[in-house]
Amino acid sequence: MGGTILTLELTDNDFKRISTLVYAKSGINLHHGKKELVKARLGRRLRATGCQSFEEYFNLLRNEQEGVELVRMLDALTTNKTSFFREKNHFDYLEQVVFPEILERNRKKVKIRCWSAGCSSGEEPYSLAICISEYFRSAPYLDAKILATDLSTAILKQAADGVYSESKVQGIPITLLRRYFRKGFGRRDGYYQVKDRLRNMVTFKRHNLMEQASFLEPFDLIMCRNVMIYFDKATQHTLVNGFYRHLRKGGRLFVGHAESLTGIEHPFTYVQPTLYRK
Known part of the structure; x- marks a missing residue:
């Protein structure tokens, strides 16, 4: 049985709205060079929430009352690289x-x-x-x-x-x-x-x-x-x-x-x- 593979496009406008939201909520500055990273990491959140586009996902973030998905989005975007006795x-x-x-x-x-x-x-x-x-x-x-x-x-x-x-x-x-x-x-x-x-x-x-x-x-x-x-x-x-x-x-x-x-x-x-x- 065949299935449809969803191709997600992160437009410049979608990226701008998401990066502005991330900056406002966390102070993290996502410049345009991070666009592909955002697309890859948030693509998983789209699949988890059932959103069909980044625009739909942004509207979900903007309209949710509890802020649960906002926390999950920030989890997905945060880089966690460290080691014992680093520096x-x-x-x-x-x-x-x-x-x-x-x-x-x-x-x-x-x-x-x-x-x-x-x-x-x-x-x-x-x-x-x-x-x-x-x-x-x-x-x-x-x-x-x-x-x-x-x-x-x-x-x-x-x-x-x-x-x-x-x-x-x-x-x-x-x-x-x-x-x-x-x-x-x-x-x-x-x-x-x-x-x-x-x-x-x-x-x-x-x-x-x-x-x-x-x-x-x-x-x-x-x-x-x-x-x-x-x-x-x-x-x-x-x-x-x-x-x-x-x-x-x-x-x-x-x-x-x-x-x-x-x-x-x-x-x-x-x-x-x-x-x-x-």
Whole structure:
């Protein structure tokens, strides 16, 4: 029995309307070079929703009351590429400079608050949790909390589960792998799960960086790495100045290797490439 293959065309007008909506809701700047990526990724959402065209899909997004499909669309468009201990120089700096400062502040009761903004599938906040746990192993009392946020609900569920394939954990030293991960067996063979003591340090939440946020206490450090490359200068300005407000005095902001605050008006003090201090 023959079937009809639906050929979906993303017109320039459809792309403009969708990219404008994405920018308004998330701050992500989809320039025209992203048109084919949008067509491929949203094509799956069209099939899932039964829409016959991108115009019909846009009208669905615009008219739905609950915003469920909007979240699913943003999930589909969000790039989630990360790895454990990515940009190792940042973790070296934490151990050599930031953590000694925190320890000096109060040796009897170490308190540290971190925010992984754009945490993707969890490798960054778990790397941070390992780094903290290792450095402060001999501290009499450690109160460490890491907030890990992302726009994608799907990737946050994956991150909270804390399960990674063998290839994902290859770069982790064997001693740390044994200390902080459980090796899977049977159906989980070839996979590793983050142990509870590490997972308990991290709270995963959905957060749109374009929305106003309020926190109970300021952060010692914020990591927002390889996220701002998706935003235009105006959005970057809003984001960076928001990070400044949420850091304690002397707190650090880490950005990605392809990012800098050049051309953005901000009150941070430059420390070294990709690293800034309040």
